[in-house]
Amino acid sequence: MEPGVSIETSSMIRVAVLPIGEVPPTLLRDYFSMLLRYQTILLSAISSFYTEHQKSPFAHQPWDSGSLRFKFILGGAPPSPWEDFQSNRKILAIIGICHCPSSPDLDTVVSQFSAACKGFSSALVERCFAFCPGDSQLEDGSRKGGNLMLFPPADRDTQELHLQTMMQDIAASLLMKFEKWVLQAESTGTILKTPLDSQSSLSSEEVIKAKKRRLGRAQKTIGDYCLLAGSPVDANAHYTTALELSRLTGDFFWLAGALEG
Numbered sequence: 001m002e003p004g005v006s007i008e009t010s011s012m013i014r015v016a017v018l019p020i021g022e023v024p025p026t027l028l029r030d031y032f033s034m035l036l037r038y039q040t041i042l043l044s045a046i047s048s049f050y051t052e053h054q055k056s057p058f059a060h061q062p063w064d065s066g067s068l069r070f071k072f073i074l075g076g077a078p079p080s081p082w083e084d085f086q087s088n089r090k091i092l093a094i095i096g097i098c099h100c101p102s103s104p105d106l107d108t109v110v111s112q113f114s115a116a117c118k119g120f121s122s123a124l125v126e127r128c129f130a131f132c133p134g135d136s137q138l139e140d141g142s143r144k145g146g147n148l149m150l151f152p153p154a155d156r157d158t159q160e161l162h163l164q165t166m167m168q169d170i171a172a173s174l175l176m177k178f179e180k181w182v183l184q185a186e187s188t189g190t191i192l193k194t195p196l197d198s199q200s201s202l203s204s205e206e207v208i209k210a211k212k213r214r215l216g217r218a219q220k221t222i223g224d225y226c227l228l229a230g231s232p233v234d235a236n237a238h239y240t241t242a243l244e245l246s247r248l249t250g251d252f253f254w255l256a257g258a259l260e261g
Contacts, residue, residue, distance in 0.1 A: 010260075011227040012069045013092050013174060016076030016120055020096040020113045020128060021103030028074075031097050031131060034163055035072050041171040042067045043230055049172035057182040058226060060233035068171045068230050076120060083122060084192040084217075085257055087224035091120045093170060096128035100137050100150075106130070110148055124177040125170055129163075178229045185218050192217040196253055213254070216245030220258045 017035060019028050043066040073091070080089045096113040103109050113128040130137075131151045138150060151162055192214070220242035226235035239258045246255035 008069075009071070010086070010088050010224070011230070011232075012071040012088060013228055014077070014088065014090060015070050015072050015093040015095055015170075016091045016123070017072050017074045017095050017097060018076060018113075018116050020098045020116065021109055023097055023099045023102060027099055027131075028097060031129070032072070032074055034160060035095070035167075037160065038164055038167040039070050039072070040067050041070070041167055043175075046168045046172040046175070049169045050175060053176065053180075054183065056179050057186065057222075058179065058229050058231040058234050061229070061231045062233075066230040068175065068228075070167075079120075079122065081195045084221070085194045085254070087221055088228060090122040092123060092228070093125040093174060094120055094123045094127070095170075096126075098128060098130040100130050100133040103130075104134075104137070106133075106137055106140050106148065110146070113147070124181075125173045127166065127170060129166065131159075175229055178225045182222050182225050185222055192221055194253065212249045213246070213251040216242050216249055216251055216258075217254050219245060220254055223258065 017032060023031075043061065043063050046068075047063070070093075072095075076091055076094075079091075083090045094117050096109075096116065098109050098113075100106075109128065109130065113126075117123060117126050126147050128148050129151060130148060132153050133150050138152060149166055151159060154162070219238045223235045223238035223242060226232070226238060242258035243255060246252070246258060
């Protein structure tokens, strides 16, 4: 088990926080400490950023009392071979931190951020927060749009309010991505493996067994995404289904995972 892992970590969304360009260490620590204030975002606070594109698979989403929880990892973390088995191990969002006075060329910042994001293939949402832009950078950045978010010079309270708004936007974007993933998994299925599965070519018998196990594994993983989406009641329903399917197919490792969930 990883250090610092507990039952609660199953519901925490991992976010890689990456310095982009030159960021003085003291400022990087300061910006990171500001982010840590927003490890919990209430679902009730993201409604203005959230759009239901189709009926949500999270039927029991507690909009009045629920929340999305974040685990910010400075510098990110290498991918784990167990990401399919425990979805909370994935880096699901990336936040770049840029200090504009130290990185005057925003085109370079955008390119560096794009390159950094390629190291995290599991990320669903990417944003680059650019602090203290000058007037020319403000004008230039407003034209670029996209994932570059400018934080004009301001007092601490204003910066934190701006950051809170950006985190609410990220939370809503992630929730919509989770919905899309679950709907796709329910309709088309998904292939999920762990290091315990055979890495060699499968015999015809093993292929049949893998297909049978696919549904149970998908249900367990959907349960994981329900937890990450702040909907434990939905998660419990999918874990229960995963238990039944995994027991029927003798997929005991994933059975244990569903029990743990």
